[in-house]
Amino acid sequence: MKIKGSTNIVGLIGHPVEHSFSPPMHNAAFDKLNMDYAYVAFDVDSNNLKSAIDGAKSLNIKGFNVTIPHKIGIMQFLDEIDEVASLIGAVNTIDFKNLKGYNTDGIGAVRAIEEVTNIKNKNVVVAGAGGASRAISFYLARYGADTITLLNRNVDRAMNLAEDILDSGLITEIKSDSISEINSYLSDADILVDTTPRGMHPHTDDEPIARAENMQEDLVVFDAVYNPNETVLIKEAIKAGAKPVYGIKMLLYQGAESFKIWTGRKAPIDVMEKALGETLNLE
Template structure:
């Protein structure tokens, strides 16, 4: 990749950003397609968020990914918010052509899951009620899930998210309960989505939210954690003969969606996945 006077800049804003996997993934995609783009990570202090957006406009930056802690606060500085991002209440992608905010986290998870099974008419159990759960849950209902069950240690937080999903009018059945009751809910579940940080590096020996003996072999098990690739939950899913969906796929496909928003072109997903795996020191 050669930086020229004509090179288009896209990037990531967050605080911190130095451990992001997005720059190698996106720069590999631009290189694969011979596109005159470069992806850069910018560490932006929360106090400087508005000036960062204003500066990006002035510098003709083409697009941003947005990570913590800016996903909510950045919305007030944009001219337009995509409908589903508005429902989620957070933005992770900005297109500077029209200063519009999107959320590709949820669609990243959907695309990962739909490599294994369709979402439509499925009963889905979602563990966790934070930002990732919110993003994924709204996309689950958009893609036709039959029912959603939100399980969280703080049941009030689960109920709040469940009510927001119901208020969207996209689904008629959303249950909220304690994650301690997960075993009972998995009996009739088609898909389990774990959005909690349990098992994330360096806590790779954490107790998973559910063991193999509580899973059936038709269950699709998605863990949003991607480091390590094989989390404690994924190991249990494999042991149970269930169908595992790896968190790296969500990371990949949220990037694929952002790429298309910025450039209007389909991203080379295979090349992006190869580089992600190399960056994460995975085989393949």
């Protein structure tokens, strides 16, 4: 990569950001397409969000990804919010052409799942009711899931999310319950989505949300955690003969969608995936 006076800058803002896998993924894509762009990670404290946006505009930065803990707080400083991002209530991508916020997390997840199965008319069980669950669940509804069951330790939080999704008019059947009841829902499930941090590095020996003996072979199991690549839940899915979907795929596809928003060009998926694999030391 050659940085020149004409180089367009895009990047990531969050706190912390030093362990992000996005810079090598995006910079590999820019190199492949010979685009005069560079992707940089910026550690931004929550108190400095407005000045970060103002500074980025002044510096002619082209776009940002937004990660924890800024996905909600950043919205007040944008001129426009995409319709789906508004429903989700969080932004993970900013296009500075019109200072518009998007959320590509959900599309990243559904594209990953749809490599294995169609979402339309499927019964989906979603573990967790936080920001990732919110983004993914709205997109599951948008892509035609028949039913969604939201499971969380705090059942009230799951109920509130279920009501928000119902109010969107995207789906007519949605349930909520305690995550401790997950086994009673798996027998009728087509897709299991885990948005909890269980098994995330360095807690790789966490108890998975479900065990192999409660999974059928036709079940598609997606874990949003991508470090490690083979989480405790994915290991159980493989043991059961179920169909695993790796979290790295969500990271890949949400990044590809951001790339398209910023540049107007289709992202080189294979190049980005290879860069992610090398970053994560995958064979």
